[in-house]
Amino acid sequence: MEILKVENLSFTYPLCNEKAIDGISFSVDRGDFITVCGATGCGKSTLMRMIKKELTPLGDMTGRVFYKGRDINTLSEAETACSIGFVAQRPEEQIVTDKVWHELAFGLENMGIARDIIRRRVSEMTCYFGIEDWFEKSVSELSGGQKQLLNLASVMVMQPDVLILDEPTAQLDPIAASDFIATLSKLNRDLSLTVIITEHRLEEVIPVSNRLLAMECGKILKYGETRQVVASLRENDVFTRGMPAAVRIFNSFDLNGPCPLTAREGRDYIESNFPNTVISLEETDERNDKKETVLEFSDVYFKYAKELPDVLRGLDFKVYKGEIFCIMGGNGSGKSTCLSVAAGLHRPYSGNVRVLGKKIKDYKKNELYRECLSLLPQDVQTVFLKNTVKEELEDVKSNEDFLPYDLSGLYERHPYDISGGQQQLLALAKVLSTSPKILLLDEPTKGLDAYAKKEIGDILKRLRNGGMTVICVTHDVEFAAEYADRCAMFFRGEITSCGVPSEFFSGNNFYTTAANRMTSGYYKNITTVSDAVKIMRMNRTEGAL
Amino acid sequence: MITIKNASLRKVLRIAIPFALVPAVIVAGVYLFKENSYMLISVAVIILSLLLFISGFEKKKTGTRRLIIVAIMTALSVVGRFIPVFKPVTAMTVITAVYIGGEAGFLVGAMSALISNFWFGQGPWTPFQMFAWGMIGLVGGLLSKYLKKSRVALVIYGVVAGLAYSLIMDFWALIWNNEIISMEAYLASLVTAIPYTIVYSASNLMFFALLAKPFGEKLERVKLKYGV
Amino acid sequence: MKAFDNYNPITVFIYFASVITIGMFCLNPVTMNPLILFLSLAGAVTTYLIRNRTEGAQSHLFFFVMFILLTVINPLFNHNGVTVLLIINNNPVTLEALLYGAASAAAIIGVIYWFRSFSQIMTSDKLLYILGNISPKFALILSMTLRYVPMFEKQTQKVIQAQRGLGLYSDTDFMSRVRGGTRVFSVMVTWALENGVITSDSMTARGYGITKRTFFSIFKFRRQDIILSAASVILFLIILAGVISGSVNFKFYPEISYAGTTVISVITYIAYGLLAFLPAFTESGEELRWKYLKSRI
Known part of the structure; x- marks a missing residue:
């Protein structure tokens, strides 16, 4: 049954010449799980907001949206508010009230529903989501993933038929993100809830969605059954880049057959189409032993307060000059704390941290932050306070000539009006203004699309080639595999394994890249998609011979 | 469950409370008990006037974004109280009043007092603080035309408002200590409070001179961007 | 008990x-x-x-x-x-x-x-419950503020760390504390006001302001x-x-x-x-x- 129909929809923002959305038409059946993908700025967020009438921005809109055959502009306010639910990107800012139970009831309160009915619906939803334990908590006690689940639950109490989500997992760590997608998938299966979701991280969401809508420059590029759309976009580099590893591998060859979506399907695809006569790629050994240590942790212990448990427990490691060092690990393993100890923001109670050979406590006042070391925080909005990008750069007397990238196109924009990737670059520019020898980064790829990730990665490489040492805490295994010179695994306050990416990830069975998961046991030391493609090509030509 | 479910009854109460109860309390306080019970009467009058304001606010339709701005400015002024040297309640109240309006200013002032006291402790002083800061906001809103135009006027109003706040609270202290500690003791306590008042005024002066304008610009931008 | x-x-x-x-x-x-x-x-x-x-x-x-x-x-x-x-x-x-x-x-x-x-x-x-019976709207705005306070406190700490990591915040003497304080507060004001629209959207999306609210x-x-x-x-x-x-x-x-x-x-x-x-x-x-x-x- 058709539940939603978009007919020739166009939209232009005020003071803009180009259409943000240009003549879009498509129809959605009840129970569809639709992933909308496309590069940042392709108009997918705008499209989401056109379907959720209440959030349609100011501007010039033509075309119509039908919900169950009726134009959404003819529906009552209460009907659209309830029937079409909306969850946005940032979990924290979407929460309105201070208690979990109150947040769950918020939408129903707005509808003027009697207390007894609210009580019943709220308790039902609490049970369905299994969140009884939080019910009386303050929302500030919840983790990011829990907050996003709460946002979902507090939309679901209004019993919507259609749920629209605009990058809901962008700010979550990988585990919370897959939990969230799993919950969505369950809602879709159990309640025939229609889901329309935009995402950058497609690894999890593509396998559960039955349709894919690809957008480019405000237009629909392709819309249809997931596998077909994925296969038909083979030639399009922008889309392929953001796709799951299995798809990227499939798209690198011109074999026919169904496109693999998950790692399991990818493995089947590789094993049934490619031999493994060549098992591993030749190692390009560029290790030189005469390396200068720039940061050294020796037996460092740290805790936030006397009565709290240790966060760093005898941490020992060295980082050498001119390398990209990635630290990975689960939530609460202490990796971010390690970074702030390295930046001198926290003092260890035992052990030594040496920066450029000098003990960190011997640096006076702000000496450490002058031409020595600089930290890019996870939340880059914590460094913005001016009205334009130009003023932000002037604020730190940044010398743009030394930046390995150009921001001049954004000078007159407000720091909060530019995209997440651009914000990251602006913050990085501020951080680089002190011309540090060591650059510390906390989750630099969080919430970014594939293109922005590549941009950041390439910039880090350029900085490293210029002699800077980059230390990066990240959840993003694919990013680390691609750009790191060495990776380290953090667990319960210490580093449990450390090495160059190919060895590091091959040694891991679970905490590793999708390409490695698909090929382990079949090929050796393959961590990135490009490596996998390379070795598959070699095997193919070998086989042909 | 005890709730005033009936809307018309609520309406009646809303009108009845300010127009009948406030004078009734004063009359009762002054004539019935013949002697002074200023403390109780003043608390009652203040609480009733706050209720009067709230009921007016309830009746009006307030846009979501306006509501959010008030909540944000209040939360900022509460959080600012924990930053060393900073006492931004008066400043945030006045800035909100000037750029968003007197009602918003009143709410920011009154709620900042109420919410800070969840940490600093509620007491009979809570309604007075709510009232004092609320009035600073309300008056600031009335004067917004002038305060927006001239930075000097804004700084002067900020400092005067800070002093007025101290005065209102001192007046309250006078009532609280009514007949217990004599006028001399009260004046003595005022004298000892002078250094504190000077520091407080100086911090207000600095805040208004340095930050009122940039913060105002930030508010203006948000107002434009979100169409408040 | x-x-x-x-x-x-x-x-x-x-x-x-x-x-x-x-x-x-x-x-x-x-x-x-x-x-x-x-x-x-x-x-x-x-x-x-x-x-x-x-x-x-x-x-x-x-x-x-x-x-x-x-x-x-x-x-x-x-x-x-x-x-x-x-x-x-x-x-x-x-x-x-x-x-x-x-x-x-x-x-x-x-x-x-x-x-x-x-x-x-x-x-x-x-207290919100009591106020909710008198004025649901005032209770709501109070509840929103109470939700913001811990969130802003956490963010303030993050901002202090971020600015410190940039070498732009120190609390060694009185003047730098004042300077650092105003800087941090300035970042906070921008951050809070700019992101307020997300909360506002989330309220509108769930039908705030359509009819008279109840107070659960x-x-x-x-x-x-x-x-x-x-x-x-x-x-x-x-x-x-x-x-x-x-x-x-x-x-x-x-x-x-x-x-x-x-x-x-x-x-x-x-x-x-x-x-x-x-x-x-x-x-x-x-x-x-x-x-x-x-x-x-």
């Missing part, structure tokens, strides 16, 4: 309003009855101790010193009264003024202790609440009548004089004693009930 935590916020409010109103009402020269003030102080301190036991014991010392100070200061400034104890700088120190000081100190500290318990019991969500709450009004509220109100009215009738009038100046002991005055004292110790009674009642239930197992 913590006294009063399980009662409906309205009940708690009615109780504290009654007991504090009487306590403050008696703070005037005509009805400043030392017995009532003493009962108020004793009840307030007992209620506080029931909740906190030995926790924060040093604060009691502070209030004890305050009690002594308030008692002693009055006769130094106030020279009314006929019984001169001693003369300092040609000014008489009178017994009446000293006793008056003690009584008013008892009144003030009593009220402060009532408010200390009140602040602990009347947590923000309970998890508190119930049970039989124990009816009993306690009724008891508070009835006792309050009895005491009020007693006080207004003048039968508990008490004057310190120029010399101590008071209305004689009558049936009405005794009833008033008993009523106030009951009211002031109501939390203690409910608490021990609960304890007895638990003991009884336990013994039956």
